[in-house]
Amino acid sequence: MLIKKSSDIKESEVTPESVYLNRRQILQATAVGAAGAIAGGLLPGSAFAGPAAAQEGRRLPDVVASPLSTDEEPHTWKQITTYNNFYEFGTSKEDPARNAHTLTTEPWTVAVDGLVGKPAEYSVDDLIKPSKLEERIYRFRCVEAWSAVIPWVGVPLRDVIERLEPEAGAKYVAFQTLYRPEEMRGQRSPVLEWPYVEGLRMDEAMHPLTLLVVGLYGRVLPNQNGAPIRLIVPWKYGFKSIKSIVRMSFVENQPPTSWNIANSREYGFYSNVNPQVDHPRWSQATERVLGAFFKKETPMFNGYADQVADLYEGMDLRRYK
């Protein structure tokens, strides 16, 4: 009897995630339909369902698992792609899943400028290619007190920065999101100052946990999650992890950041996850993991304290929010 080794199985023979998920959904839907019919339900389930999960894009080649991943169970593709804060596509959680398909991510360039040895317009590939793609399963904590576990694919920002050869005077990295209101309908409303901008201190940017992300679940990043390239800083509130990046500037002074511009009392430059420092309008001591009914306690630095606490030694974290 011929037993195939796993490497003999062609990619085309493997059931794609979407299909087996669909099978489950079909089974569920059938059961639900039957139950609904029995219950005499007149209401079609689809009428109240949220947006559909993102289409699955190209599978990224040669992704290696990272030892820096958490062993917590990641949320599903559907959860991660239908519940997003991406105000460029609208302010509700479901808006990005409904509206982000209008974004063109090819061609895409990232401008690198400022105090840097190799300023240029880079394609996403040129920016990340020399590094090996890693899958990193990180906890993600939103400033709104919900959280998720997400299997990102990306490269350490550190590697990219080293290749760009920043000058000694560069103390911060500033990032900017695409501004294209024709494709990003949320930008037609002045809910925030556009384009969205973020920034990190150089040692934060160079930290091994900080990631430039191009994928999710081994596939290219869906638009609603910040395609084609975004930042992930897992010990900070989600809004620090800027999406759809078109510019990286190496600068001497602390750069402006969007939520701080919108409301400096509520959102500081650092925005580290900190259960002891509340948002002025709600508590940060606990969080609701997506899908859970009850809240759990939020750990300091979102559980990454061992790796990052020394970055902030001697700083009063109530003051440097």
Added chain:
Amino acid sequence: MRIRVLQAVVWAVCAAPAVILLYRAFVTGDLGVNPVETLQHETGRPALQILLATLAITPLRRLSGWHSLIRVRRLLGLWAFFYAVAHFTTYLVFDRFFSISGIIEDVVLRKFVLSGMVSLLALLPLALTSTKGWIRRLGGKRWRKLHQLVYLAAIAGALHFIWKEKVLTTETITYFVLVTVLVGFRVVGTGPRFLNAMVGVMKGMLCMPLLPRAWVVLLAAVNMASIAFIGHREAQVVLVAMMFGGMVMAVVYAKLGFVRLLGVGHFHWMPMLVWLYGRLDGAGADPAFYYWILALIAINGASLAIDIVDVGRYLAGEREPTLTV
């Protein structure tokens, strides 16, 4: 008979959000990615919406003359209270799990929780005294006084929604504006006189010859379009300006009738035209918004010119009512 139909409709519409939630929770098992948030939104939102409908009953009665509308007001109020209690229950169970100290901490530290609690507590005595027996026991006058708490409940409820969101959203602003209009309606016009004046202005306009009448309709349409752009500061200002203009005109009408002096209801548009013109540059990104601002400037500008002439003619001694058919 008509009122029975209306009551049935109110029942159906008010029950729908609860039925849909129960269906999603127990039949499809799909309450979205964040089920607790879904439960909280889909109970909080109808609470506020139905509360607004409750507040709208009296103005609607006066404007339409359909007085039996009053017979659905208690029904609406009780449904609003039902959703407010359901909303609070999700908070009590899933956010705080019956922790009294946790709730006290929230109320003391967080205006977003405080405002919600004020709204709920303001509705509580109204629900308890909503029966005919209680109206009799309290006496109509005292009962009405007590039930003015509904304004507090509505304002606190709208603020609760605004403070819950990270930014001002179209939805939260819309509710707040509606609450302001409905409460403002009562505060400014404590008697029917103000309302009658508002109706009088509208009737006067509808009695004008075709051309000016069409113009007024166009003007109202362009200004009302601000609701479509309510996320923009410009639209919010225009909406407030409209209400202000309406109040000025109602006051003039109440004193003098349908005279040319009513044109002063447009005078605050002088600085607004300048301001809007200055905002045009920033409006370029969205063509629809840009052309709307242009239309606002053109049509309100022309109206203002006509109104200035009208007011001038009034001051020069033309005291008879403006042209009517």
